[in-house]
Amino acid sequence: MADAKKMTKQEIKLPDGRKLIYYTFTSQGKQEDKKTCQS
Amino acid sequence: MSELRWHPILEEWVITATHRQDRTFLPPDDFCPLCPTKPGAFPTEVPAEDYEIVVFDNKFPSMKHPAPVPGVEGSELYKVRPADGICEVVSYTSRHDGTLTDMDLPGMRNLVDVWTDRFKDLGGKDFINYVLIFENKGKDIGVTLYHPHGQIYAFPFIPPKVQRELDSSEKHKAQTGRCLFCDIIAEEQTDGRRIVAENDSFVAAIPFFARYPYEVYIFSKKHHQTMLTFDEEERADLANILKVILLKYDNLWGISLPYMMIMHQAPTDGRDHDYYHFHIEFHPPNRTEKKLKYIAGCETGAGSYINDTLAEEKAAELRAAEPSTVDNTRIVLEG
Numbered sequence: 001m002a003d004a005k006k007m008t009k010q011e012i013k014l015p016d017g018r019k020l021i022y023y024t025f026t027s028q029g030k031q032e033d034k035k036t037c038q039s
Numbered sequence: 040m041s042e043l044r045w046h047p048i049l050e051e052w053v054i055t056a057t058h059r060q061d062r063t064f065l066p067p068d069d070f071c072p073l074c075p076t077k078p079g080a081f082p083t084e085v086p087a088e089d090y091e092i093v094v095f096d097n098k099f100p101s102m103k104h105p106a107p108v109p110g111v112e113g114s115e116l117y118k119v120r121p122a123d124g125i126c127e128v129v130s131y132t133s134r135h136d137g138t139l140t141d142m143d144l145p146g147m148r149n150l151v152d153v154w155t156d157r158f159k160d161l162g163g164k165d166f167i168n169y170v171l172i173f174e175n176k177g178k179d180i181g182v183t184l185y186h187p188h189g190q191i192y193a194f195p196f197i198p199p200k201v202q203r204e205l206d207s208s209e210k211h212k213a214q215t216g217r218c219l220f221c222d223i224i225a226e227e228q229t230d231g232r233r234i235v236a237e238n239d240s241f242v243a244a245i246p247f248f249a250r251y252p253y254e255v256y257i258f259s260k261k262h263h264q265t266m267l268t269f270d271e272e273e274r275a276d277l278a279n280i281l282k283v284i285l286l287k288y289d290n291l292w293g294i295s296l297p298y299m300m301i302m303h304q305a306p307t308d309g310r311d312h313d314y315y316h317f318h319i320e321f322h323p324p325n326r327t328e329k330k331l332k333y334i335a336g337c338e339t340g341a342g343s344y345i346n347d348t349l350a351e352e353k354a355a356e357l358r359a360a361e362p363s364t365v366d367n368t369r370i371v372l373e374g
Contacts, residue, residue: 004148004152004271004274004275005145005148005149007149007152007153007156009156012086014084014086014095014096016098018095018096018098019095019096020084020085020086020093020094020095020096021093021094021095022087022090022091022092022093023091023092023093023094023149023152023153023156024090024091025091025145025149025152
């Protein structure tokens with residue numbers, strides 16, 4: 001299962017006034033993924 | 040120029056947005072507006088050298104806030120109101136190549152959190168009555184940018200298709216005391232032939248009533264109205280079943296299958312819609328690898344869809360596509 005990471009937002013204004021939000025995710029010390037498919 | 044014009048025959052709003060005629064159309068890879076801005080290179084819409092997931096106001100919005108004054112005057116018959124809404128772009132990754140299918144499972148899980156955050160943020164605005172999260176994928180659907188991305192339209196009204204679903208759900212609840220979607224899930228699970236994939240929290244099926252050959256619905260097993268009430272396990276399970284369905288689509292014929300992916304959630308108009316049920320709809324246009332299902336005269340003119348295929352057979356094809364397991368299909372992250 002893909003565990004949740006800590007999500008942070010950084011909102012800025014673009015030169016034309018539009019809003020832009022960067023979403024970043026920090027691992028909380030859980031797993032890293034291996035791309036395998038199993039039932 | 041942008042406004043809402045009332046269609047008195049169909050009793051629905053039409054959005055006019057003439058400025059969208061000039062929007063960026065399939066730019067060369069070096070000039071993709073959704074890529075990060077590299078030092079000394081073409082300045083894109085994202086003024087950073089890298090990012091994980093980024094969301095921004097659409098440069099060519101169908102609706103915006105505050106809305107411009109309508110360019111035409113209305114009448115009693117031809118009502119006009121400002122197109123007061125918000126249109127956002129969700130760029131799934133800084134990588135230009137690939138699709139949502141290529142996103143790894145942790146990335147997909149992160150995207151679920153971003154969708155949830157955007158739904159909460161946009162739906163919390165008093166002038167927004169409906170938040171539609173969707174993705175148009177592939178040239179056959181009419182995308183204007185190849186970079187993997189989705190969109191969010193926050194409407195000042197409830198769109199007509201959703202309103203029909205609300206009406207049928209409310210009627211079913213009044214007649215039976217049960218949720219229409221919960222009954223559909225039960226009927227699909229009892230029959231079993233149209234189930235495509237399933238995990239602890241979600242079931243994916245080409246339902247009995249499918250209008251497109253490979254029209255998959257993902258239903259939450261619990262009676263949720265929106266993503267906001269999903270717990271951690273459900274969020275992870277949603278990422279998982281999305282990944283499974285997307286892989287199956289691409290593995291069906293070994294092509295990157297185009298689709299429209301639409302998330303249906305309850306309105307954010309402050310009313311109680313407890314009879315409604317969260318689900319995601321996929322509408323791929325293909326009826327075979329090389330033939331498309333067109334929304335032609337009967338569908339457009341009469342609103343009646345003709346499906347040249349049987350949901351039972353198409354679901355069996357998707358079930359057989361990798362990842363091939365059906366019961367509790369789950370991509371396992373080891374370690």
